[in-house]
Amino acid sequence: MSAGRDAARTLLVALGGNALVRKGQTGTIAEQFENLRLPLSQVARLSRDWRIILTHGNGPQVGELLLRQECCPHSVRLPLEILVAQTQGQIGYMMESTLDAELMQLEAGGQKPLVSLISYVVVDADDPAFAAPTKPIGPVLSEEQAASAGYPVRRTAKGLRRVVASPRPLTIVEKREIATLVADGFIVICCGGGGIPVVREGRRFCGVDAVIDKDLASARLAQEVGVDVFVIVTDVAGAYLDYGTPAERLVERLRIDEAMEHLRGGQFPPGSMGPKIEACAEFLRGGGSRAVICGMDAIEDAVAGRGGTEIVR
Ligand code: ADP
Ligand code: MG
Numbered sequence: 057m058s059a060g061r062d063a064a065r066t067l068l069v070a071l072g073g074n075a076l077v078r079k080g081q082t083g084t085i086a087e088q089f090e091n092l093r094l095p096l097s098q099v100a101r102l103s104r105d106w107r108i109i110l111t112h113g114n115g116p117q118v119g120e121l122l123l124r125q126e127c128c129p130h131s132v133r134l135p136l137e138i139l140v141a142q143t144q145g146q147i148g149y150m151m152e153s154t155l156d157a158e159l160m161q162l163e164a165g166g167q168k169p170l171v172s173l174i175s176y177v178v179v180d181a182d183d184p185a186f187a188a189p190t191k192p193i194g195p196v197l198s199e200e201q202a203a204s205a206g207y208p209v210r211r212t213a214k215g216l217r218r219v220v221a222s223p224r225p226l227t228i229v230e231k232r233e234i235a236t237l238v239a240d241g242f243i244v245i246c247c248g249g250g251g252i253p254v255v256r257e258g259r260r261f262c263g264v265d266a267v268i269d270k271d272l273a274s275a276r277l278a279q280e281v282g283v284d285v286f287v288i289v290t291d292v293a294g295a296y297l298d299y300g301t302p303a304e305r306l307v308e309r310l311r312i313d314e315a316m317e318h319l320r321g322g323q324f325p326p327g328s329m330g331p332k333i334e335a336c337a338e339f340l341r342g343g344g345s346r347a348v349i350c351g352m353d354a355i356e357d358a359v360a361g362r363g364g365t366e367i368v369r
Contacts, residue, residue: 066238067106068283069355070274070335071095073113074291076147083116085150092154095289098355099243100158103168106359107238109283110151111274114143114249115193118267122194122218126201136193136220137252137263141174144248148172151245169242176229176261177251177273183223191222191267191327221266225251225273229261231280238281247273269327275335279342286339286347287358288332293351294365295329309366312337336367 075095077083099108121139125131134142152172159166189208196215197205210219228234228247237244250268254261271288278286296304297318310318315333324330329349336347350357350364357363 065106065284066109066281067102067285067287067359068109068111068274068278068281069095069099069102070271070286070288071110071112071151072288072290072352073115075112075289075352076150077116079291083120088150089154092151093158095352095355096151096155097158097161100155100162100166102356102359103159103243104162104166106285107241108243109234109238109277109281110155110243110245111247111270111277112147112151112245112249113270114140114147117143117146118249119194126195126197135263136265136267137254140249140252140267144172144174144252147248148174148245155243155245169240170245171237171242172245172248173230173234175234175246175248175251176254177225177247177268177276178227178229178261179223179253179255179264179266179268180226181255181264183221185221185223186264186266189219189221191220192217193220193267194218222269223253223266225268225276228273228277228280229254231277234277235281247277269331269335271331271335272338275339275342278339278344283339284345285359286336286344287355287364288335288347288349289352289355290332290349291352293354293363294349295324295333297323299323299329307365309368311368312340315367333367340367340369 076088076091081087118139152170159168192212202209202216208219209216234244234246250270250273253264253266253268255264294306296306298304319333324333332349339347348358348364348366354363
């Protein structure tokens, strides 16, 4: 690959929540900084040949903020739009400073301008998701807390939890700013936690109590900015068939039509692998050239066409 040619190509890397907090960890800030080094050292090396956009999840961080809110009932209750904004600031800072340090480690100093953006994502006020909230967030609640919660609660595998709407992302408000920054050579961190959900009210945007799936928001952004390669990074090596059974096997390549059939057949559940598959399919249908789902240690391999699950037309 010649650096000259690839310098014009854009890569979007969507990091799952486990880039910050691995399964089984407490999630201390020291752990989160340490965890970021594995994916971001790869992104630093990739930035020599690619223009880069980074997006990220925020499940554990929003969960922590909601837990504090439950523990402190006399504090001012912050709506989700504010909590998502807070996590974009917190995680944006952590990613930016870690990536900056990783760039400095590169031979000949790989210094690049970096920026993390507070990002809004527009959703439809009439999205059917608002009528039937399904996305569990925050801590497990006691029966008593649930009864007086004042928001929808559902019994999940973990216990009683708050559920919120997860509407489809329509457009990223800052898409032009992001495209301009990327074209100017900035590495841009944006759309954290799927973006701050907003609806249009006349000429203004209004925050709503919802969370947007970060994989679907990343796919939307990838299309709106005209990204070439879209990589979704998670805590498994890619998409498996019969996941979690003795017959599970990693799929290396999956055509969109096969993927959709497996999605309908329940192989890729909503809220975890399902949206990753849908996001890759939407990106490719929108004209993107490559979409891959891979593990945290395999970002460079996935970009090089090795490892992970590539969704193809
Ligand atoms: P992220 O934070 O990266 O978005 P998710 O938890 O949303 O992570 O999605 C990744 C999880 O999806 C994996 O940890 C795995 O437990 C689950 N999963 C469900 N079905 C599958 C499947 N068919 N193949 C791979 N992983 C799957
Ligand atoms: Mg997820």
